[in-house]
Amino acid sequence: MSKKQRFPERYPPNWDDRRRIALSATSFRCVLCNARAEEVHHAYYSQARLGCERVFDQLFPLCKLCHKIAHRRINWIWDKIDPCWGNRNTEAFRQQLLQASVRFQGAKITPVLKPATPAPVQMPVRPTSKPRRAGFFKSQEFAALTIITAYAGLLYWIVQIRHA
Known part of the structure; x- marks a missing residue:
């Protein structure tokens, strides 16, 4: 099951546009290893920025291998209380992504698009535990x-x- 299926509220209606903008900002190159980027990584998730995520701040184009590395335990913080919005990269790994993306900073990035319709703000639902x-x-x-x-x-x- 993909993350988009597990947490659909993380992905705005304009996600395909956001993904395309991020990938084209690096000419489809991984910011870490310069291999062909096939995936776009969220360093952190924000309800306030949903649909307006910024490339090289929140979104980073990565190849499949680097994307797996980005989600390893040493680089990723798993929030047990709010996994949908609380999961994020460690600050050290995020800084590594930021430093690696400097070489692409001069790239022409399509301006940030506002979502056509604002996504409704929903409070995360806490799962109820099974009665023991x-x-x-x-x-x-x-x-x-x-x-x-x-x-x-x-x-x-x-x-x-x-x-x-």
């Missing part, structure tokens, strides 16, 4: 989940320390 059966926290299932979660956390930190 009585005694769940005393069950073997809960104990197993707790152990697995603790083990996964421990493995994560071991990997982080080894790569530091």
